Amino acid sequence: MKNMKVVNTVADLNAALANTPKEGVGFVPTMGALHAGHRSLVERARKENNTVVVSVFVNPTQFNDKNDLKNYPRTPEADCAILEAAGADIVFMPTVEVIYPEPDTRQFDFGLVDKVMEGATRPGHFNGVAQVVSRLFDLVRPARAYFGEKDFQQIAVIKAMVEQLAIDVEIVECAIVRGEDGLALSSRNELLTPEHRKAAPHIYATISQCAEKMASMTPAELTAWVVATIDSNPLLKTIYFEAVDARTMQRVEKWSDSERIQGCCAVQAGNIRLIDNIKIK
Ligand code: PAF
16 A cells, blocks of 8 residues: 555645646545545546545535534544545645635636525535635646535536636546445435434435336426425425436426436435435436
8 A cells, every 4th residue: 555645735735746747636525524435436536547636625615504514524534544545645634724825705607507406505505615626626736536426416516617617627427325225425424313314215215216207207296206205204304306407407397308317305304414316317
């Protein structure tokens, strides 16, 4: 195993990356509290790049809820152990001041992709994601960056940002990693009460039936069925479910509206907000 470097400043990151051609750099941005889903991103980056950089930074500008930011799990030592085992070369763990020496006042507009679903229910969230990811891309200058499909809409927003800012990076989409009970792995799962953790697999058990149900339902009927089925568990409350075009994130009215349709949902489980998605068509 190579020696993994942990750096906290821009100067140390630059020193660690000195003489490393951009072409060989793969980057995995994370907010830490790493799990097997993150590990799969790092392992994929390891296979496809000479140098793998991982950032661990809980970005305050993407939290629209102060309590969510305060309670977000932080496990830096465990993260480093996972990253070393997964084959990361450089771990960038900056402070807020390193990422934002001045407040980032940029306001992005990505058209329709960031206005629906997460964008509509978490005001400012995607603006904060675009701020931090563009800053991290500037600092790391990767050829490829790896994102998990659990945050399906986030990938669409980041692709729009890359296009708008003309950033030279390939966005690599990686499949959702699920627990044995089907729950999509998420750092927030650790914050669920035991009762809500037991209830949470009901989300995937429901949405995994979407592709089959579409044969006998319109998108609106499927949406109503998903919401009623998830909410039949008293510990879960659907915030939204939408059947959307997988590129534009816009709701489809008919199954023939798009070649590629994804079902995306957010569900409140006690104090914790979970998201998940599934390919419908
Ligand atoms: O998906 C995440 O963990 C975060 O939104 C990201 C991309 C690391 C930006 O903070």
